[in-house]
Amino acid sequence: MTAQATVLYDAPGPKARSRSRVISVVGILGLLALLGWVIYRLAIPQIAANGAETPPILDPTRWEPLLEPQVWQLIGEGALATLGAAAVGMVGALILAVLFAFGRLSSSALIRVPVTVILEFFRGMPVLLMMLFILLVASTGAFLAVVIALVVYNGAILGEALRAGILSLNRGQREAGLSIGLTPTRTRLLIELPQAFTQMLPILMAQLVVLLKDTSLGYIVGYFELLRTIKNLSTFFGNYYMFTFWLVGAVIYLVINLAVSWLGRRAARAVAAKRA
Amino acid sequence: MNVLFENAELILSGFLMTLRMLLFGGLGAMALGLLVATMRISPVASLRAFATAYTELFRNVPLTLIFLFMVFVLPLLTPDLPPYEVLAVIALATYTSPFVAEALRSGINGVPVGQAEAARSIGLGFGQTLTLIVLPQALRMVVPPLINVFIALTKNTSVAGGFFVGELFFTAQTLANANGNAVIPILIGVACFYLLITVPLGLVAAQIEKKVRVAR
Numbered sequence: 001m002t003a004q005a006t007v008l009y010d011a012p013g014p015k016a017r018s019r020s021r022v023i024s025v026v027g028i029l030g031l032l033a034l035l036g037w038v039i040y041r042l043a044i045p046q047i048a049a050n051g052a053e054t055p056p057i058l059d060p061t062r063w064e065p066l067l068e069p070q071v072w073q074l075i076g077e078g079a080l081a082t083l084g085a086a087a088v089g090m091v092g093a094l095i096l097a098v099l100f101a102f103g104r105l106s107s108s109a110l111i112r113v114p115v116t117v118i119l120e121f122f123r124g125m126p127v128l129l130m131m132l133f134i135l136l137v138a139s140t141g142a143f144l145a146v147v148i149a150l151v152v153y154n155g156a157i158l159g160e161a162l163r164a165g166i167l168s169l170n171r172g173q174r175e176a177g178l179s180i181g182l183t184p185t186r187t188r189l190l191i192e193l194p195q196a197f198t199q200m201l202p203i204l205m206a207q208l209v210v211l212l213k214d215t216s217l218g219y220i221v222g223y224f225e226l227l228r229t230i231k232n233l234s235t236f237f238g239n240y241y242m243f244t245f246w247l248v249g250a251v252i253y254l255v256i257n258l259a260v261s262w263l264g265r266r267a268a269r270a271v272a273a274k275r276a
Numbered sequence: 277m278n279v280l281f282e283n284a285e286l287i288l289s290g291f292l293m294t295l296r297m298l299l300f301g302g303l304g305a306m307a308l309g310l311l312v313a314t315m316r317i318s319p320v321a322s323l324r325a326f327a328t329a330y331t332e333l334f335r336n337v338p339l340t341l342i343f344l345f346m347v348f349v350l351p352l353l354t355p356d357l358p359p360y361e362v363l364a365v366i367a368l369a370t371y372t373s374p375f376v377a378e379a380l381r382s383g384i385n386g387v388p389v390g391q392a393e394a395a396r397s398i399g400l401g402f403g404q405t406l407t408l409i410v411l412p413q414a415l416r417m418v419v420p421p422l423i424n425v426f427i428a429l430t431k432n433t434s435v436a437g438g439f440f441v442g443e444l445f446f447t448a449q450t451l452a453n454a455n456g457n458a459v460i461p462i463l464i465g466v467a468c469f470y471l472l473i474t475v476p477l478g479l480v481a482a483q484i485e486k487k488v489r490v491a492r
Contacts, residue, residue, distance in 0.1 A: 007384065007392045007410055009319050009402070020320045027322035041353075049351035057353075124427075124474035125467040126434035128445055133463045136452055209336070216338035220438035227340055231348070239352055246349050250341055257336035 048239075057243050065237050066244065078229030079252055085146050085225060086212040092151035093158055093211060094204075100159025101196075102188060105166060122156040127214055131221045142223035146215060154211045161203045165196030198271045205264025209257055216253075226252060279458040280465045283451055290447030291469050293361075297368060297433040297443055298473070302426055304369025309376025316381050331374040339435050342367045347439045364436035368429060375425045383418030384410065416488035423481035430473045444469055 012020060042057040055061065065071050103115035122130075130149035134140055140148070169192055177187030197204070219227040230249040234242040280287065315327035346363040357363070387410050395409040437445030448466040452459045 006317070007387045007389050008317060008406070010396070012319060016319070023320045024322035027320060027326065031322070031326060046353050047355045048353070049355060049357050051355060054352070120475060120478075121467075121471065124431075124471040124478070126431040126445065126470060128434040128438070129448065129463065129467055129470065132445070132449060132452070133459075133467075136459045136463070213336075213338040216340040217435065217438075219340050219344075220435070227338070227344060231344065234348075242352055243349050246341075246345060249344075250337060253338060253341060254333070254336055258332070261336060 054240065062241060063244055065233070065241050066248070071233060074229055074233060075226070075248065075252070078224065078226040079256075081143075081223070081229075082212075082215050082218075082225040083256070085143065085150070085215045085218065085223070088147050089150035089154065089211050089215065090208050092147065093154035093208075096151055096155030097158035097162055098193065100155055101162035101166060101193075102185075104159070104163050105188070107184070119156050119159060122152055123160065127153045128217050128220060131217060135221050142218060142221055145221055146218045146223045146225075150211055150214060154207060154214075158204055158207055161200045161207065162193070162196055165200040166192050168199065169195055198275065201271055202264070202268045205261075205268060209261055209264065212257060212260060213253075277461050279451065279455050279462055283447075286451070287444070287447055287466065287469070290442060290444040290466075293441065293443040294430075294433050294469070295473075296361075297364060297436055297441070298426070298430050300365045301368035301372060301433065302429055304365060305372035305376050305425075305429065308369060308373035309380060312373060312377040313380035313384075316377060317384055327377070331377055334370060335374045335378075337371075339367065339371045339432055340438075342371050343435060343439045360440045364439065364441045368432060368436065371432070372425060372429050375428070376422065379421040379425055380418055382421070383414040386417050387413045416484075419488070420481045420485040423477055423484075427474050427477050427481075430470065430477070434470075 039058075045056055046054050048054065100115060100119055103111050104119060106112045106115070127149050130153060131145045134148050135142065135145040138145075166188070173191055173195065174187055177191040178184065182190065215225055216227045218225040219231065222228070224232075226249055230245045234245045237245075312327045312330055315323040316331070318324060343364070346367045347360065350363070351357055391409055391413065392405055395405040400408065433443060434445035437443050437447075437449065440446075444466050448463055451462045455462065
């Protein structure tokens with residue numbers, strides 16, 4: 001990438017370019033030093049918090065459980081449980097978001113005011129607390145507790161985004177819809193919502209990634225998703241393999257989330273290009 | 277209802293711990309985020325690449341995974357560790373920092389290039405351009421999204437309760453387990469304490485957003 005003028009600095013000339021190259025090289029050396037330190041730190045015998053000395057993290061014996069197919073089967077089931085909760089949560093949250101947005105924009109105060117209060121309530125409290133609430137009060141089981149809490153919480157946040165999108169539209173859109181004889185509800189649904197949706201797509205996608213990450217809170221309320229599986233595996237095989245399993249979990253999460261983020265960005269770009 | 281009053285002290289100490297998590301986690305996230313944002317908009321390619329990688333990495337990892345590392349993996353690697361509260365603050369700060377960095381960056385990039393060009397063309401230097409023209413415009417665009425990041429952080433402090441930190445969520449869980457017949461008042465009572473932080477912050481953000489919206 002060639003450097004270009006931004007709001008902060010001009011397009012660099014030869015002197016600035018060579019200076020920035022020097023700093024770049026120093027920066028890269030610094031990063032390599034950091035990386036080297038991490039590898040060194042993992043390659044020496046580890047001393048745990050209780051003073052016990054164990055072989056280095058990079059010792060092959062620490063990675064042996066990964067050779068067992070059954071371990072991978074369990075990890076796969078955990079990942080599927082994470083993806084399943086996320087998928088159901090995403091669909092539910094989007095549907096609820098439309099209802100919330102319409103409710104808040106309703107012309108009748110009887111609908112608008114209660115929906116606003118409920119929205120503020122759900123938006124302001126932690127999902128984790130909501131999961132605990134559903135789990136203890138409705139005793140639904142962990143899967144439903146996780147999914148319902150994610151749907152309600154993210155429905156409220158996505159609903160606010162959709163509402164902002166609808167409000168940002170040109171007023172003529174609504175007037176045009178009404179003037180060709182559509183009812184107010186059909187105007188909302190057929191004219192305003194699709195435009196608000198495409199306009200807000202980047203924000204919606206970012207929130208869906210947050211939803212995907214929040215399925216990991218199932219770990220705390222006892223839903224057997226990826227993190228719970230990882231922790232249980234390290235309990236079963238022993239702390240000796242904790243780092244191994246944790247790293248596997250981290251890589252799986254990164255791959256899934258980066259893929260979803262990338263898809264989201266692509267979708268947003270494609271929609272923006274179509275609109276232009 | 278009585279359960280809430282009988283355990284007022286416990287709930288209050290949980291609330292204070294939540295506030296402490298929010299304060300120190302927020303300060304840490306601010307410091308880290310500022311550093312990463314500076315790298316991200318600097319003219320030096322390697323710093324930019326590092327900041328981008330950092331942002332992508334920590335934005336796409338669940339907070340629970342970072343907590344798992346801090347609480348269960350780290351003790352196997354180092355002999356002396358700070359208490360769980362400090363580990364929780366570090367986890368919250370690292371998780372929140374990329375969101376802070378993105379808010380700051382989009383604020384600065386949101387200032388039209390023409391503003392800086394105009395500043396340079398009337399003879400202002402880099403420092404003057406930054407402090408007189410770019411930052412005043414960027415800051416007003418940065419504050420509302422930044423407040424939203426801190427609202428999210430407030431809610432995220434509850435995760436610390438799942439990892440041995442005695443804050444509000446932890447208190448709620450303990451009380452609910454001890455008083456099975458009063459689960460609903462306990463949980464709603466605790467939720468109100470969270471709303472006590474998040475709702476005013478949200479109102480402030482909306483107010484500032486309305487006030488500083490510049491017509492261009």
